Amino acid sequence: MSDVNTRISDLVTSNDVVLFMKGTPLFPQCGFSSRAVAILDHCGVAYESVDVLQDMEIRQGIKSFSDWPTIPQLYVKGEFVGGSDIMMEMFEAGELKALLDESGVKMA
Amino acid sequence: MPMTAREIEDAILAALPGAVVELTDLAGDDDHWAATVTAPQFAGLSRVAQHKLVYAALGGRMGGVLHALQVTTVVPK
Numbered sequence: 001m002s003d004v005n006t007r008i009s010d011l012v013t014s015n016d017v018v019l020f021m022k023g024t025p026l027f028p029q030c031g032f033s034s035r036a037v038a039i040l041d042h043c044g045v046a047y048e049s050v051d052v053l054q055d056m057e058i059r060q061g062i063k064s065f066s067d068w069p070t071i072p073q074l075y076v077k078g079e080f081v082g083g084s085d086i087m088m089e090m091f092e093a094g095e096l097k098a099l100l101d102e103s104g105v106k107m108a
Numbered sequence: 109m110p111m112t113a114r115e116i117e118d119a120i121l122a123a124l125p126g127a128v129v130e131l132t133d134l135a136g137d138d139d140h141w142a143a144t145v146t147a148p149q150f151a152g153l154s155r156v157a158q159h160k161l162v163y164a165a166l167g168g169r170m171g172g173v174l175h176a177l178q179v180t181t182v183v184p185k
Contacts, residue, residue, distance in 0.1 A: 032176065068156075069163055069171035085179050086155045 004061035012075040016105040017047035020062050021072040025049050032084035036072040039091045046106040077103050110139040111174050116166070123165030124149050134178065142178040150183045158183075 012018050017040070023029030025037045040047050052059035052071055063069055066080040074081040076099060081087070090096035111119075117129045120143070127147035134140040143162070150158040158181035163170045170177060 032178075063171070067160070069168070071171075080156065082156050082159070086159060089155060089180060 002061075004057045005065055008058065008061055008065045011048070011050060013078045015048040016077060016103065017045050017100070018050065018075045019047055019072055020050045020052055020058070020075075022051070022053050024051055029053060030071070032070070033072045036074065036084045036087055039087050039096065040074075041108075042091070043097055043100055044107050045100050046108045076100065076105065110137070111166075111169065112138055113141065116141060116143060116174075116177070119167065120145060120162060120165045124161065134176075139174075140176045140178075141174075142180070144180045144182060146182040146184050148184055150181050155181065 019025075019036055019040060021028065021030075021033035021036060023033055025041070028034035028037055037049075050058060052062065059071070062071070062073055066073055068080065068083060070083050072084055074083070074087055081096075081099070082090070087096060090099070113131045113133065117131060120129050121127055124145070124147045127145055127149070130144040132142040134142055145162055147161070149161060153161070159179055162179050162181065166174060166177070
Protein backbone atom coordinates (compact mmCIF):
# COMPACT_ATOMS: atom_id res chain seq x y z
CA MET A 1 0.00 0.00 0.00
CA SER A 2 1.45 3.38 -0.98
CA ASP A 3 2.81 5.66 1.72
CA VAL A 4 -0.09 8.14 1.47
CA ASN A 5 -2.67 5.34 1.66
CA THR A 6 -0.95 4.06 4.78
CA ARG A 7 -1.02 7.53 6.31
CA ILE A 8 -4.71 7.91 5.46
CA SER A 9 -5.55 4.44 6.69
CA ASP A 10 -3.82 5.18 10.00
CA LEU A 11 -5.75 8.44 10.36
CA VAL A 12 -9.17 6.89 9.74
CA THR A 13 -8.57 3.83 11.91
CA SER A 14 -6.95 5.55 14.87
CA ASN A 15 -9.73 8.12 15.26
CA ASP A 16 -13.45 7.38 15.64
CA VAL A 17 -14.53 10.34 13.52
CA VAL A 18 -12.28 12.05 10.97
CA LEU A 19 -13.18 14.95 8.71
CA PHE A 20 -10.85 15.66 5.81
CA MET A 21 -11.57 19.29 4.97
CA LYS A 22 -10.24 22.52 3.51
CA GLY A 23 -9.06 24.63 6.41
CA THR A 24 -9.80 23.97 10.07
CA PRO A 25 -13.03 23.78 12.09
CA LEU A 26 -12.27 27.27 13.37
CA PHE A 27 -11.29 28.62 9.93
CA PRO A 28 -12.93 26.54 7.20
CA GLN A 29 -11.72 27.62 3.77
CA CYS A 30 -14.66 26.40 1.71
CA GLY A 31 -18.43 26.51 2.05
CA PHE A 32 -18.85 22.75 1.83
CA SER A 33 -16.20 22.16 4.50
CA SER A 34 -17.82 24.82 6.65
CA ARG A 35 -21.18 23.09 6.34
CA ALA A 36 -19.64 19.72 7.27
CA VAL A 37 -18.09 21.27 10.41
CA ALA A 38 -21.41 22.85 11.39
CA ILE A 39 -23.17 19.50 11.04
CA LEU A 40 -20.60 17.65 13.18
CA ASP A 41 -20.61 20.40 15.79
CA HIS A 42 -24.41 20.21 15.87
CA CYS A 43 -24.19 16.44 16.44
CA GLY A 44 -21.82 17.20 19.32
CA VAL A 45 -19.32 14.47 18.50
CA ALA A 46 -15.58 14.66 19.05
CA TYR A 47 -13.74 14.50 15.75
CA GLU A 48 -10.28 14.80 14.25
CA SER A 49 -9.99 17.24 11.33
CA VAL A 50 -7.33 17.07 8.63
CA ASP A 51 -6.63 20.23 6.64
CA VAL A 52 -5.94 18.96 3.13
CA LEU A 53 -4.76 22.42 2.09
CA GLN A 54 -1.68 21.85 4.26
CA ASP A 55 -0.91 18.47 2.70
CA MET A 56 -1.21 18.14 -1.08
CA GLU A 57 -0.35 14.44 -0.96
CA ILE A 58 -3.33 13.74 1.26
CA ARG A 59 -5.51 16.14 -0.73
CA GLN A 60 -5.08 13.96 -3.84
CA GLY A 61 -4.59 10.65 -2.05
CA ILE A 62 -7.89 10.85 -0.17
CA LYS A 63 -9.82 11.04 -3.45
CA SER A 64 -8.48 7.74 -4.73
CA PHE A 65 -8.55 6.19 -1.25
CA SER A 66 -12.34 6.61 -1.11
CA ASP A 67 -12.98 6.84 -4.87
CA TRP A 68 -14.74 10.14 -4.13
CA PRO A 69 -13.79 13.24 -6.14
CA THR A 70 -14.35 16.05 -3.65
CA ILE A 71 -13.46 17.43 -0.23
CA PRO A 72 -14.73 17.36 2.54
CA GLN A 73 -14.87 13.68 3.35
CA LEU A 74 -16.22 12.16 6.57
CA TYR A 75 -15.05 8.85 8.05
CA VAL A 76 -16.67 7.11 11.02
CA LYS A 77 -14.88 4.12 12.55
CA GLY A 78 -12.72 3.85 9.46
CA GLU A 79 -15.65 3.83 7.03
CA PHE A 80 -16.20 6.52 4.39
CA VAL A 81 -19.61 8.07 5.08
CA GLY A 82 -19.78 10.77 2.44
CA GLY A 83 -19.13 14.36 1.50
CA SER A 84 -20.91 17.50 2.56
CA ASP A 85 -24.09 16.77 0.62
CA ILE A 86 -24.51 13.28 1.96
CA MET A 87 -23.77 14.50 5.48
CA MET A 88 -26.57 17.06 5.03
CA GLU A 89 -29.02 14.50 3.59
CA MET A 90 -28.25 12.07 6.42
CA PHE A 91 -28.38 14.79 9.06
CA GLU A 92 -31.79 16.01 7.88
CA ALA A 93 -33.09 12.42 7.83
CA GLY A 94 -31.74 11.76 11.34
CA GLU A 95 -29.50 9.05 9.90
CA LEU A 96 -26.20 10.73 10.79
CA LYS A 97 -27.02 11.05 14.49
CA ALA A 98 -28.26 7.44 14.46
CA LEU A 99 -25.02 6.27 12.81
CA LEU A 100 -22.88 8.18 15.31
CA ASP A 101 -24.91 6.86 18.27
CA GLU A 102 -24.76 3.27 16.98
CA SER A 103 -21.01 3.59 16.41
CA GLY A 104 -20.53 4.62 20.03
CA VAL A 105 -18.21 7.50 19.15
CA LYS A 106 -17.03 9.91 21.85
CA MET A 107 -18.94 13.15 22.33
CA ALA A 108 -17.17 16.54 22.25
CA MET B 109 -14.76 26.44 -18.58
CA PRO B 110 -17.59 25.74 -16.08
CA MET B 111 -20.51 23.62 -17.30
CA THR B 112 -23.79 25.28 -18.13
CA ALA B 113 -27.06 24.06 -16.64
CA ARG B 114 -27.97 22.52 -19.97
CA GLU B 115 -24.69 20.55 -20.14
CA ILE B 116 -25.08 19.27 -16.58
CA GLU B 117 -28.68 18.18 -17.19
CA ASP B 118 -27.89 16.57 -20.54
CA ALA B 119 -24.97 14.63 -19.09
CA ILE B 120 -27.05 13.29 -16.19
CA LEU B 121 -30.03 12.41 -18.40
CA ALA B 122 -27.78 10.63 -20.88
CA ALA B 123 -26.36 8.42 -18.13
CA LEU B 124 -29.60 8.04 -16.15
CA PRO B 125 -32.52 7.69 -18.58
CA GLY B 126 -35.83 8.48 -16.91
CA ALA B 127 -34.24 10.75 -14.31
CA VAL B 128 -35.62 14.18 -13.40
CA VAL B 129 -33.02 16.90 -12.83
CA GLU B 130 -33.78 20.16 -11.02
CA LEU B 131 -30.95 22.69 -11.14
CA THR B 132 -30.51 25.84 -9.06
CA ASP B 133 -27.70 28.30 -9.83
CA LEU B 134 -26.44 29.08 -6.33
CA ALA B 135 -24.20 31.98 -7.22
CA GLY B 136 -25.26 33.19 -10.66
CA ASP B 137 -21.83 32.32 -12.07
CA ASP B 138 -22.52 29.08 -13.96
CA ASP B 139 -20.09 27.41 -11.56
CA HIS B 140 -21.97 26.79 -8.30
CA TRP B 141 -24.97 24.60 -8.93
CA ALA B 142 -27.38 22.64 -6.75
CA ALA B 143 -28.82 19.64 -8.55
CA THR B 144 -31.66 17.49 -7.25
CA VAL B 145 -31.70 14.25 -9.21
CA THR B 146 -34.63 11.86 -8.96
CA ALA B 147 -33.88 8.60 -10.72
CA PRO B 148 -35.26 5.04 -10.64
CA GLN B 149 -31.68 3.75 -10.89
CA PHE B 150 -31.09 4.93 -7.30
CA ALA B 151 -33.50 2.40 -5.81
CA GLY B 152 -31.76 0.10 -3.33
CA LEU B 153 -28.44 1.96 -3.52
CA SER B 154 -26.62 3.64 -0.64
CA ARG B 155 -26.44 7.43 -0.72
CA VAL B 156 -22.76 7.22 -1.63
CA ALA B 157 -23.55 4.88 -4.55
CA GLN B 158 -26.36 7.16 -5.72
CA HIS B 159 -24.08 10.20 -5.71
CA LYS B 160 -21.33 8.24 -7.49
CA LEU B 161 -23.79 7.53 -10.33
CA VAL B 162 -24.30 11.27 -10.72
CA TYR B 163 -20.58 12.00 -10.55
CA ALA B 164 -19.88 9.28 -13.12
CA ALA B 165 -22.51 10.82 -15.39
CA LEU B 166 -20.50 14.05 -15.23
CA GLY B 167 -17.50 12.18 -16.52
CA GLY B 168 -14.95 13.01 -13.86
CA ARG B 169 -15.54 16.76 -14.05
CA MET B 170 -16.58 16.85 -10.40
CA GLY B 171 -13.98 18.56 -8.28
CA GLY B 172 -12.24 19.74 -11.45
CA VAL B 173 -13.89 21.91 -14.13
CA LEU B 174 -17.10 21.65 -12.14
CA HIS B 175 -15.84 23.30 -9.00
CA ALA B 176 -18.88 22.97 -6.82
CA LEU B 177 -21.97 20.94 -7.54
CA GLN B 178 -24.28 20.35 -4.61
CA VAL B 179 -26.06 17.06 -5.28
CA THR B 180 -29.19 15.73 -3.67
CA THR B 181 -30.42 12.36 -4.84
CA VAL B 182 -34.01 11.19 -4.52
CA VAL B 183 -35.47 7.76 -5.10
CA PRO B 184 -38.87 8.11 -6.78
CA LYS B 185 -41.73 6.93 -4.54
